[in-house]
Amino acid sequence: MLIWIFVLCVIIITTSVLWKKRWLLYHAWKIPGPFSVPLVGSAFLLSATKDNFFDLLCGKLDSWRPVTKFWVGSQLYIATTRPTDVEKILTNCLNKSPFYDNFNDIMKDTLLTAKVSIWKEHRKMINPSFNLKILNSYHDIFVNYSKEMVKFLDDKEGVEQTDFLRVIWEKTLDAALATLTNVKPHLVKERQRTITLTVKFEEILIQRFHTFWLLIDFFWKLSSLHKEHKMVCQTAHEIAESVIAEEYKSYESEDRNDDTIESKRFLPNLTNLNRTKQITREEILEETSFMMMAASETAAITINTVLTILGIYSDIQERVYEELVSVVPNIENSPTQEEINRLDYLERVVKETLRLITTIPFILRYADEDIECDPYVFPAGSNLLVPLVLLHRDSEVWPDPENFDPDRFLHDEVGKRHRCSYIPFSFGARNCIGLKFGMMLVKVMVATVLRNFKVRTVGMNSWKDIQWDYMVMLKTKNSRLRFEKRKF
Ligand code: HEM
Numbered sequence: 215m216l217i218w219i220f221v222l223c224v225i226i227i228t229t230s231v232l233w234k235k236r237w238l239l240y241h242a243w244k245i246p247g248p249f250s251v252p253l254v255g256s257a258f259l260l261s262a263t264k265d266n267f268f269d270l271l272c273g274k275l276d277s278w279r280p281v282t283k284f285w286v287g288s289q290l291y292i293a294t295t296r297p298t299d300v301e302k303i304l305t306n307c308l309n310k311s312p313f314y315d316n317f318n319d320i321m322k323d324t325l326l327t328a329k330v331s332i333w334k335e336h337r338k339m340i341n342p343s344f345n346l347k348i349l350n351s352y353h354d355i356f357v358n359y360s361k362e363m364v365k366f367l368d369d370k371e372g373v374e375q376t377d378f379l380r381v382i383w384e385k386t387l388d389a390a391l392a393t394l395t396n397v398k399p400h401l402v403k404e405r406q407r408t409i410t411l412t413v414k415f416e417e418i419l420i421q422r423f424h425t426f427w428l429l430i431d432f433f434w435k436l437s438s439l440h441k442e443h444k445m446v447c448q449t450a451h452e453i454a455e456s457v458i459a460e461e462y463k464s465y466e467s468e469d470r471n472d473d474t475i476e477s478k479r480f481l482p483n484l485t486n487l488n489r490t491k492q493i494t495r496e497e498i499l500e501e502t503s504f505m506m507m508a509a510s511e512t513a514a515i516t517i518n519t520v521l522t523i524l525g526i527y528s529d530i531q532e533r534v535y536e537e538l539v540s541v542v543p544n545i546e547n548s549p550t551q552e553e554i555n556r557l558d559y560l561e562r563v564v565k566e567t568l569r570l571i572t573t574i575p576f577i578l579r580y581a582d583e584d585i586e587c588d589p590y591v592f593p594a595g596s597n598l599l600v601p602l603v604l605l606h607r608d609s610e611v612w613p614d615p616e617n618f619d620p621d622r623f624l625h626d627e628v629g630k631r632h633r634c635s636y637i638p639f640s641f642g643a644r645n646c647i648g649l650k651f652g653m654m655l656v657k658v659m660v661a662t663v664l665r666n667f668k669v670r671t672v673g674m675n676s677w678k679d680i681q682w683d684y685m686v687m688l689k690t691k692n693s694r695l696r697f698e699k700r701k702f
Pocket of ligand 1: 325326327337505508509510512513516568573574576577578638639640643644645646647648649651652653656
């Protein structure tokens with residue numbers, strides 16, 4: 215008897231779940247996709263170690279392109295590499311996928327993760343701090359931290375750099391603090407630990423994703439990894455709190471003038487808005503913690519990848535150097551903002567690097583409503599995966615896509631492509647707020663290093679020899695760089 219009651223309950227629950235999801239299932243059914251089994255979906259096709267997950271995911275999505283659906287448990291994922299679909303998704307779906315909830319312990323209601331209602335308010339408050347006038351005032355600060363990198367390399371000339379990313383990251387973190395806040399970086403105790411903690415946070419998440427029982431919340435919360443994760447998040451917040459405390463101190467000690475450019479920077483601006491109760495201190499803490507990481511890590515990774523690529527393709531590096539010498543003839547002079555803007559070839563090199571090796575290779579949105587992408591409907595309730603890295607390597611858009619060729623970004627070539635065929639900073643209202651900041655910082659740092667040094671990548675002949683560490687961002691794993699001082 216009991217067994218029959220149990221079977222009946224299972225049938226009732228399954229039918230009611232299927233009934234609730236009938237539209238999702240109906241539209242999903244029409245979209246092509248790999249084999250999937252009840253409860254697990256197609257997740258077993260994506261099971262891999264952390265070392266080969268990125269290649270496996272790219273390989274599978276590539277073989278299922280241009281549009282595919284797959285199930286991970288009860289969650290429907292739809293991936294597309296058609297630029298027209300991508301434009302619709304990034305314009306209409308501003309909410310992030312529930313996948314981003316994994317970051318909630320360290321950054322809950324931040325620009326990256328917040329639900330659209332909170333995001334809209336925060337973005338409106340933060341946008342003015344990224345206008346061109348304010349960004350232009352950062353140029354000299356970026357130059358100063360670039361010179362520190364040159365000084366570091368002068369002291370270590372000829373020494374093989376096996377973790378140059380860390381060296382760059384320390385400089386980009388200081389540059390972010392010196393520009394986005396009014397705090398002098400050296401006053402922030404243990405700021406270098408932020409980097410160690412960020413790396414640890416990412417490692418813990420990777421370990422969680424690759425241990426299937428840790429994906430179940432109940433087991434995750436009982437695990438020692440979760441305890442470690444909590445400790446990392448707490449310490450990261452303490453460091454961000456110390457930045458905010460310094461900001462408040464400088465706020466109180468100086469004669470206030472709210473019309474200066476300095477008062478419009480990211481943190482001073484939020485501190486002002488806190489006085490008028492438009493944002494809480496808790497929200498400022500979350501946003502600051504995330505912004506420092508977003509600004510410093512993405513830029514550092516991009517600079518490291520550009521240098522690694524130029525170390526491999528020495529002919530391209532020589533062209534960058536020739537351009538640098540013609541635009542900034544006197545090595546004693548730091549490049550001015552106007553000179554940096556004239557480095558067209560360097561800009562094309564950075565863009566081509568971000569095409570082939572997209573720092574953030576995937577983004578995920580959530581469909582709150584049905585999105586029509588002829589002949590399919592991406593139904594409300596699905597997770598929409600935009601594989602930027604595959605979009606950027608689509609042979610129908612990019613002839614010989616695996617060839618590193620900066621001239622793809624010559625003005626006339628750009629005009630021939632769909633505007634969503636190249637979007638390393640995402641697209642639409644929820645794109646990267648730091649696009650211009652990031653491009654400026656990357657160009658200034660790379661230009662300053664290459665004006666002084668020739669870089670060589672040890673043991674690699676092609677970008678395909680680079681191995682990758684993937685967790686949200688794509689970092690080089692095996693890059694060994696050697697710097698030789700240029701003779702003048
Ligand atoms: C230099 C290389 C950079 C790249 C390739 C990059 C790329 C991206 C991408 C693809 C997104 C969308 C992420 C998603 O939707 O999941 C994003 C978002 C974001 N980025 Fe960047 N970024 C860079 C630098 C920066 C810098 C320097 C800052 C800060 C100064 C920054 C701040 C942000 C913020 C706050 C968001 C969330 C925006 C929102 O949802 O409103 N990024 N970035």
